[in-house]
């Protein structure tokens with residue numbers, strides 16, 4: 529795959545994930561504002577999230593969009609600021625994405641299923 | 643954008659003989675600023691100031707100009723930190739406090755004083771496939787392009803570029819990665835991609851896509867902000883990204 533094709537694909541994945549993230553952030557804020565009316569305790573949160581499929585699905589999408597969006601942006605920053613190019617930056621960004629998936633989904637699992 | 647303070651005659655500067663304090667870059671890549679006192683004139687341009695220095699104060703000063711009316715694009719320099727055409731920049735507009743700092747354009751190698759080596763800048767136009775390539779010959783009838791078509795309107799918006807390098811000198815990404823094609827070359831590619839007579843659309847998209855091409859652009863618009871022709875390379879570059887994405891999806895890249 530040439531750099532032109534890779535960059536063109538990364539560009540639209542970056543765009544698509546950004547749109548998903550924009551939507552997720554809005555919903556997330558709305559849920560937060562709704563949920564904290566009159567104070568909020570850990571037990572209350574867990575009471576709502578435990579076993580909630582829709583909650584789990586929503587935040588899984590959120591995590592996956594982050595895992596796509598963040599490494600693409602970081603790869604560009606690494607290229608411009610540190611001159612990392614080619615496989616080196618791809619591997620580093622890939623690991624970062626995997627770390628986000630792992631930590632994010634673990635957190636979702638923690639509040640939904642554990 | 644901050645509104646620029648206009649120079650107006652007042653008690654302190656009403657005599658046109660008031661001197662301007664002018665610092666001018668002397669040397670090549672290595673060098674330093676030299677100071678000159680230049681008499682203030684009405685309707686004086688920055689190019690007039692540079693010319694005065696060369697004619698009256700130091701004939702060894704090197705700089706470029708040709709048309710003096712914003713047609714040729716050869717007189718661009720960095721004036722008080724901003725890339726501009728010096729022939730179309732009034733001193734009154736940029737030196738409200740009577741001080742000028744004139745340096746060569748950024749992001750280009752300095753040959754001497756205010757003259758830069760533009761070859762890399764124009765080589766990038768060639769690398770972005772900036773040449774028109776048609777299929778008709780002189781024996782064919784004129785091509786008919788609808789002036790209201792989307793392509794023609796898009797090409798029109800970028801076609802008046804005179805290759806002055808102001809946008810290129812104002813682009814941070816060029817200073818970070820030397821191989822970035824830059825706003826002017828990409829704007830040129832965008833006008834050609836929208837030229838329905840041209841036959842090299844796919845090759846051109848291939849040449850301008852990638853991390854040294856349109857995908858390196860941050861879309862912050864410094865180029866569009868500073869282009870004296872009010873061209874918006876940023877918009878053309880966004881268009882190229884979109885076309886490159888479409889081409890990648892259809893396997894044409």
Ligand code: SF4
Pocket residue numbers: 715802803804805806807808809810825826829868869870871872873875
């Ligand atoms: S786009 Fe504008 S600033 Fe850039 S080279 Fe052309 S005329 Fe000059």
Ligand code: SF4
Pocket residue numbers: 812813814815816824825858859860861862863864865866875876879
């Ligand atoms: S919009 Fe793109 S081309 Fe224009 S100055 Fe910014 S990075 Fe450079």
Ligand code: FES
Pocket residue numbers: 707708709710711712713714715716717718727728729730
């Ligand atoms: S001298 Fe020709 S554009 Fe300034």
